[in-house]
Amino acid sequence: MSDRYLSFVNSPWGRRLAQAVGLPQPLALQRHRSGQAGLVNPVILAGAGRLAESVQRLFSATDTVAATPATLRAPSTVKVQGAVFDATSVTDLPHLDELYAFFHSNAKRLGQHARVVVLGTAPEHCKDLPQAVAQRALEGLVRSLAKELRRAITVQLLYVAPGAEDALDSSLRFFLSRRSAYVSGQVIRLEPPVDSTTAIHWDTPLAGRRALVTGASRGIGLAIAQVLARDGAHVVCVDVPQAQQALQQAADSVNGSALPLDITAPDAAALLQAHVSQYGAFDVVVHNAGITRDKTIAKMTDAAWRSVLAVNLQAPLQLSQALLDHQGLNPGGRIVCVSSISGIAGNLGQSNYATSKAGVIGLVQGLAPRAAVRQVTVNAVAPGFIETQMTAKIPLLIREAGRRMNSLSQGGQPVDVAEAIAWLAHPASGGVNGQVVRVCGQSLLGA
Template identity: 55%
Template sequence: MKDRYLDFVNSPFGASVARSIGLPQPEVLRRHAQGRAEFDGIAAIGAGPSPTLFEPLLTLLTSLGMTSVAHESALGWLSVAARHGAMSGRFEARAPGAPPNDRVQALIFDATGITDSTQLHALYGFFHDALRSVAKSGRIVVLGLPPESCASPRAWTAQRALEGMARSLGKEARGGISANLVQVEPGGDFEGALRFLLSPRSAYVSGQVVRIDATPANPPADWNQPLAGKRALVTGAAQGIGAAIAQVLADRGAHVIGLDVPQAQDALDQTMLALEDAWPSQGAHTALVADITAPDAPATIAAALLAMGGVHIVVHNAGITRDKTIAKMTEAAWDSVIDVNLSAQERIDDLLLDQHVLHDGGRIIGVSSISGIAGNPGQTNYATSKAGVIGRVQSMTGPLRTRGITINAVAPGFIETQMTARIPLGLREAGRRMNSMSQGGRPVDVAETIAWLASPASAGITGNVVRVCGQSLIGA
């Protein structure tokens, strides 16, 4: 659905009106587009004492074609760059109003060496100097350690403090700029995460904490097609967010098996045909019709997938709402939402795992919601089911490690869909504006996040719940 306010305040006349009466002016977010470079410009580098990630970070920026400049807090960066023969320089703060081509595209701060709260002052020095230098739709990434991996209580305390910094930066930056914290366990590979978080594909992901363990990553041969050779099951794929997930996974190289209920077969067939038309070299994608709550559904789905050779990725997107306050809610409304949104996932996964339909080293990705984090009036059933999706991620992380399978979830906020278009105007506008981006997200924002979690390069990312909500104020 069109956001007319966003369009208005980004027109010449609307921008003038908004400035004159003090209306918020959300930025038109830069998203991935075919033919447009994903990475360009300058990354400003800052650091606390004894940073540990300069070497892999420089290698990554070089491979992305980004130039670096070192803030005074990270002078060791220049010697690393010189050793690798990489072009770099010293950071100079830009004044407000500097031309866009004179601004940096990313701020990256290596906080992995911070072991005491007194050393957090380095964050102030860097971001005080650098925040106003970031271009619109720029990126801020803080690199730290998982607090529980720290050897001392003081180090744990200081690393946990980084969350408050990163989330606050996301709320202060504005201009479509995102800020996220990546906690890298010693030995962890953060390339896939930074490629996503520095790119336009993460336009609506901000204020998040991503944890990366030391599991060896498996970088794809082609970063533009990281899912080539993979088969992906997407439930609820006929339309809306599910169709967007199918499209992005196909764009990233996967063969998509789209699943939906019999009533949606026509729409599902059209979605799968559209994938074939857009990427003819991949051949036909597969439409699978089933009611996931039927008693025989897990066996039916497992048999169909086994006949194709199994799957590498399972995306549990299917979901329904039956909104009423609990005092007015029927028993059937409660049971149906829990069954579709949560219990059916458990039953299907149990069989796919027991029969090894999901390959070792595979990916399970659930679609939760900020309602599952914060709750929502009139949605006790929905919020319960979506909180259960988060519980499933947390409870299954350990058992799945032995097979190299990761399990994560995305938690969308206000996304522009047919469902949100039916929300009354006042509530709809509140949903759009109550986040750091001051606008709703798009189905593609959810889909891009899922494609990142599905990548072979995300082997070290498991047990994460990533909100795709523009840093919503709800549940923040």
């Protein structure tokens, strides 16, 4: 679905008109393309915390460092495409001045579509109260920068627990790349990995791995299958038997397999386990299938309530438990669920959908520590307004509001959700567990 306003304000005549009357001027996002370098380049590094050496080592290997300023106040006219500030050395409130000094001097140095990452220590891991307070304050700074910097610049905060220093690579490679174009203002916690990783081929990290994607015949599900296949996985595409033709086409397009299955059927778990017994356990499971049956609760039927909860919540819960209980996931496995901004903020006329998607967050938080014992991570993405067939049916004015009510002033694409899922599915993402990552352009709705 095309965004005519976005196209208009990025045309020469539309740009002049928007400037003249003060209309918003969002930039069309730059997304990752095959053959493109992974990390943005060049990147400026700052801060001297415990992660500085690990970060420097990553960039030294990929030749992307523009400069490491000797002082935080290092204004320059040379543009950079990224910035990483290691704030783990911020142990009290006066140390917050270091971040002010750096961003005050270097904000204008960031080019369009730049990527900014601040690294910190989660308050629960801090040794004393002043450090915990200062580290928690980073969240307000990061979320404000994500709204201020504009020009399609994204900003994230990664809290890295002691002992998780070696778990940084996959997250930095994601957030400092074009793959994270529609993710901004997020706070991610990295813990020591639940599994051990072997040598990783960063171009095809899922080579030799099996992935299951539900709701894979179209839309976001198809995009997920395509991105996981691009990263080397053999993708088993799942959808209802009624969609078998479209499902087979989707599976063929990614050189994967089609598995027609009603995930709400009483025997769904048994059928899936039979597939595992025949073809082998999965390394990645993505619970993407979802439906809407929108009405205010006063007008909603029992069937509309129950069907949405059955597909969106009950099926992921039952299938995840069955796979974990019966060795349906290999050690180092990844479960990724698709939640929604509606599950965080609620939405008019979507009490059933919001209930199911909030329940998905509860599933992630409750299952993650149990799965970690088996060296499996459980995470979720929470999309905002994504340009799909479903959102194309929304009335024009409501659709436009959904597109503009975020820091990037536009809707996301299915591939944005898929790229975030691919990061969470990555073999080197074992330190990301129990997290809910919003793919919403920093929506103004919700937390």
